[in-house]
Amino acid sequence: MNARNFAPIPPLPQRTLRIAALALQSVIVATVLILGLIGASSPVRERVFAFLGSGSHPGAAPFVAVLCLAWVLAVAATFLAAWRLQSRSWWNIALGYVAMGLVIAYLAHDEPAIRHPLTMEEISPVFPGAEASYNVLMTYGKQHPLGRNFKAPSFKDPYPNFVPGKPGIWREAITSHRAEIEAHWAGLTAERAWWAQLGAFDRIGDLMPARFDGEIPSFQVFRTISQHGLAIASLEALDGHGDEAIDTLLPVLEVGRKLQPYSRSLVRDMIAVVIERNSLDTAVFILDNNTVSPAARARLAAALQGGDAEAGARHLFSTEYALNLGAMGSSRVGDIMASMGSLEKHPWLIRGLNAVSPFLYTPHRTFNQIGDLYSNWQDIAAHRQLDQLDIRWKAFLDEESRPGIRNIFGRWLELEMIPAYVKVSENYWRTQDQRAALLARLAKT
Numbered sequence: 001m002n003a004r005n006f007a008p009i010p011p012l013p014q015r016t017l018r019i020a021a022l023a024l025q026s027v028i029v030a031t032v033l034i035l036g037l038i039g040a041s042s043p044v045r046e047r048v049f050a051f052l053g054s055g056s057h058p059g060a061a062p063f064v065a066v067l068c069l070a071w072v073l074a075v076a077a078t079f080l081a082a083w084r085l086q087s088r089s090w091w092n093i094a095l096g097y098v099a100m101g102l103v104i105a106y107l108a109h110d111e112p113a114i115r116h117p118l119t120m121e122e123i124s125p126v127f128p129g130a131e132a133s134y135n136v137l138m139t140y141g142k143q144h145p146l147g148r149n150f151k152a153p154s155f156k157d158p159y160p161n162f163v164p165g166k167p168g169i170w171r172e173a174i175t176s177h178r179a180e181i182e183a184h185w186a187g188l189t190a191e192r193a194w195w196a197q198l199g200a201f202d203r204i205g206d207l208m209p210a211r212f213d214g215e216i217p218s219f220q221v222f223r224t225i226s227q228h229g230l231a232i233a234s235l236e237a238l239d240g241h242g243d244e245a246i247d248t249l250l251p252v253l254e255v256g257r258k259l260q261p262y263s264r265s266l267v268r269d270m271i272a273v274v275i276e277r278n279s280l281d282t283a284v285f286i287l288d289n290n291t292v293s294p295a296a297r298a299r300l301a302a303a304l305q306g307g308d309a310e311a312g313a314r315h316l317f318s319t320e321y322a323l324n325l326g327a328m329g330s331s332r333v334g335d336i337m338a339s340m341g342s343l344e345k346h347p348w349l350i351r352g353l354n355a356v357s358p359f360l361y362t363p364h365r366t367f368n369q370i371g372d373l374y375s376n377w378q379d380i381a382a383h384r385q386l387d388q389l390d391i392r393w394k395a396f397l398d399e400e401s402r403p404g405i406r407n408i409f410g411r412w413l414e415l416e417m418i419p420a421y422v423k424v425s426e427n428y429w430r431t432q433d434q435r436a437a438l439l440a441r442l443a444k445t
Contacts, residue, residue: 021093022082028100029082030074032405034067035107035360040403045412049337107406110362116371118325120210123318124262130205136197137204140221147218150191153184162227164234164281167288174231175238181231188228195225198258199251206264210326212339216267217259226252226275230282234289242290249286250303253279257303260312266320266419270427277431280438287441301442309432313381316428317421321374324417325367332357333409357409366410369400370418381425389422 038044047063085092140147160173160181174181185192198204208214233248256275263269283300286292292300328336334353338344353360373396380388400411 018090018093021097023079025082025093025096025100026075026079028104029078030071032100032103032107033074033078034071035408036405037067037070039405039408039411042401042412042415045408046416049409049412049416104359107359108362109406111364111368114325114329114364114371115368116321116375118318118322118371120208120264120322120326123315123322124206124264126207127203127205127262129201129203130262131207133198133201133203134205134207136194136201137206137217138215139194140191140218141215142218143215144218147221150218150221150224152220152224153180153187155180160231162231162278164230164278164285167285170234170281170285171238174234178235181228181235184224185228185232188225191221191225192229195229195251195255198255201258203262204255204258206262206268208264210323212323212327214265214323216265217271219267219271222271222275226256226278230278234282234285237286237290240290242286242292243296245286245290246283246292246296246300249279249282250299253283254303257307261307261315263315264319265323266316266424269316269319270424273428273431277427277434280431280434283438284441297442301439304435304439304442309429310382312432313384313425313428314378316424317374317378317381320417320419321370324370324413328413329363329367331363333361336361336409336413360407361409361413362407363410365407366413369396370414373418377421381421381428384429386422386425386429389425393418393422 038048044063048067051061051064082096138144138147140150142148155177160177161169162173164170208216229248229252233245233252236242236245236248252275256272256279259268259272259275263272327339331339332354334350334357337353338350344350373392376392377389380386380392397415400414404411
């Protein structure tokens with residue numbers, strides 16, 4: 001008979017300790033297996049982290065429920081396997097823990113330092129008057145009562161197509177809605193006074209901190225003032241008042257240009273670029289439809305001077321990187337997800353994600369990958385090789401979408417936090433070309 005059948009039964013404390021050791025092993029192994037499943041597919045990662053962040057992804061909740069069930073089954077299966085393979089040998093159990101320790105060390109290993117350190121203060125330094133101009137700007141911030149409660153004036157159907165770059169459509173829009181535009185403009189007294197305050201600063205600072213809840217300008221009020229101001233200027237030109245039209249246009253153009261150099265957010269950058277581009281189109285409309293005096297042309301030309309186009313293109317790519325690095329470069333997974341969605345209602349889940357954060361998220365590696373991408377993009381955009389932006393993005397996407405269990409959360413962040421910069425760069429350079437063309441036109445007369 002087999003001697004093993006007569007092996008003495010270990011004491012109860014020893015058996016209990018053995019069961020606990022194997023159970024812990026099973027939990028760790030099952031968790032690594034589930035991480036491997038999440039890391040194997042970008043759509044899976046998207047569902048899981050979207051559910052944790054906001055729960056807004058279609059089908060995310062049932063999918064996460066199935067994943068949790070799979071984890072429970074994996075714990076049970078690995079425990080049974082471990083019991084059969086290791087239950088009678090503490091050496092086997094010890095070797096199992098050594099193997100798991102190596103896996104855990106592999107998951108938590110991060111690169112030694114950030115290759116592209118960047119702060120908000122570096123991309124937007126504080127200058128004398130920065131605080132005063134920023135305070136005026138944030139009078140209509142998105143979280144400020146005036147910005148939050150601002151309602152754009154309504155138009156009767158059809159809503160006017162505010163596209164100054166298409167002269168025929170623009171003329172039709174402003175003439176057919178003339179009475180409404182003029183009434184709205186007269187009613188925007190407080191907003192126009194605020195805009196004049198902004199225009200009085202030679203520079204408009206930005207003191208937004210590197211936080212996702214940082215205050216940003218309210219898009220609605222900027223769109224309303226700029227659209228109506230440009231429409232009024234165009235109507236003045238059609239009425240034969242060319243110089244008055246230029247004087248109405250200039251405050252809109254100047255604020256749009258002043259918002260850009262010290263911006264700390266892509267939202268502010270793009271608001272400013274759109275205002276500048278529409279202002280340039282309106283200036284061309286005015287010059288095409290009325291005679292403008294040499295003095296007014298000189299004032300317009302002076303407002304168009306200055307600015308470093310290459311530096312501006314690089315700046316576009318620095319704002320989001322500095323924001324994300326400052327907000328997430330030293331944060332843990334639970335805190336990051338709480339800042340993105342509704343986890344503040346589930347503090348236990350935040351604490352749990354923070355506890356396992358080192359095994360899900362290696363911030364240095366994450367931001368080194370993103371920093372390399374942004375650095376390449378800056379050079380590409382500065383040299384106007386815009387077709388290369390998408391090529392570089394696809395190469396990055398292919399690399400970071402590969403299956404793997406390391407830095408699962410970081411790789412999800414990399415793919416989630418990067419805006420559509422191809423369109424952003426195209427709009428920026430189109431505006432720079434418009435400005436150069438208008439300056440050249442003004443120089444000839």
